[in-house]
Amino acid sequence: MLRSCIRRGTLRSISVRRLNPAIQFASHAFSTATTQERVPLRKQLKQEAKSLRSHKKQRKEDEEASRQEWELTVGVEIHAQLDTEAKLFSRAATSTSDIPNSNVALFDLAFPGSQPEFQIATLLPALRAAIALNCEIQPVSRFDRKHYFYQDQPSGYQITQYYEPFARNGYVDLYNYDGIAPEDGDRLRIDIKQLQLEQDTAKSQEYPPTTQLLDFNRVSHPLIEIITMPQIHTPATAAACVRKLQSIVQSCGAVTTGMELGGLRVDVNVSVRRRDAAAGQHHYNGISGLGQRTEIKNLSSFKAVEDAIIAEKNRQITVLESGGVIEGETRGWTIGSTETRRLRGKEGDVDYRYMPDPDIPPLIIGQDLLANLNSTLPTSPDSLITLLVGAEHRLSIDDAKPLIELDDGARLEYYHDVVETLHTLQADQDSTSRAGLGRSVGNWVLHELGGLLTKSDRAWDAEIVPAQSLAHLIDQLQRKRITGPTAKLVLATIFDGDRRPVSQILEEENLLLRPLSRDEYVALAQSVMALNPQMIEQIRSKNQLGKLGWFVGQMMRTGEKGRVEAPKAEEILRELILGSTV
């Protein structure tokens, strides 16, 4: 990568600073060579930026040309670990962080004579996910044995529900705020073929060349497999779809951890077909005309989903353009790589010998249970977004999304606590001034408090700045008793552990706004105007109003701390410089 950058002459100084000494040496060699050609540094940087731009443009054009010619189709299978205490068919605990092989029942290890004991509690999170994904819940479903031999599956088969799953015909709606590709427009519905219950496998740890350790704590952890229809046509939308599915199953309490902790694993199925050629020979559940699919197994991040699809699409196009054929096969992906790799042949090669499990009776799900779950399901992420950007809260979509997603919903809870307290504190204010409170709280919670968290590298904790304190601080600001910079200063003080009530901090530190008189503003404005008469001239003669900001900044800086209000400062400056009022 670095070498190719150097070859293309696109290495930028900003990236060099973060690299190791050997790489810095390479960049030094590069600049020495160019100095010898006596190209001034500024010109050289300009050329580099230009070449980078044209390279990016070329790549975009190539992508677009390939998109015009080839249609990509993707369907995803998501395996999510359900939030349950016990395993699917035994009472062993699901905790995987305990000592390896400590949570294992005889049935999990397929001891002869052991029998499955279906854990009914598993159904609750599974059904919550199915309802949240708009599925039709099947009154009767059954378990099958899917046979394959691998050391992570002691019985030689996985118990799953492929043929008669407990939920069918759902869908997930994706909006552009979910990050779908621009060519998919504002909204896209992806159908979900089914949700099935199944067992997880054991966890392997490889110690090449000869050792592999197996931890059976994970074996038979209850999973749901969510299978989408092949209706996705861009890598970005596939990643957005997985992200959205994860956020839905998390927000309804069906799963505990997401992809980052291994609680969710994704297989992507990829095919391409030439748009102007005859329809493809392959079909899936009523959708026909598809190209031959390959399946990339076990992806564990959204980026891996997107990158693996791009790589596999390009590989398939190259094979087809050179007259080859795509084989139905299972492929793998390593993070950071640029190519998928063949793991094994699939279609036709493996016969799973599916058969009904004779030891497990059918699953019968009653309407009363469904009615109860339906009425207790938490609000969906989409409904939350609609609420937050609506008239009551007026958040921007860019703030609403992270507020919902951050810290497993804890950030949103905190936001609500602050808004609630603030509404009580502002009960005496008129409704127009209260209308913008949500937006302002969103800004403080995400950007100001969020900024302090990032800077200090601390994890979220609602007690760092109690919601009550933040509400009082915003209240003081809204009432113009303190300035914005003062509010930020006090927030940082509380963040660092000051537990005095906000009002006490403001009193004791003498931070309450004592507004400057008009004469004081005029004197301050005149003193900063004297610093740069040339700029004053430019503002006057060329009407360069943008430059007023510099003088406002100077007034804030040189004036007494916490006493200068920016809008007032600008008003006075306009008056003095232009003879006009705002």
Ligand SMILES: Nc1ncnc2c1ncn2[C@@H]1O[C@H](COP(=O)(O)OP(=O)(O)OP(=O)(O)O)[C@@H](O)[C@H]1O
């Ligand atoms: N031609 C195709 N191109 C792209 N995706 C496809 C194509 N045909 C099917 N798919 C997708 O492949 C996936 C098939 O999943 P399904 O679980 O039904 O079968 P499977 O992959 O054989 O099963 P498993 O991997 O669980 O053993 C679905 O997401 C479907 O949308």
Ligand SMILES: [Mg+2]
């Ligand atoms: Mg599958």
Ligand SMILES: [Mg+2]
């Ligand atoms: Mg599959």
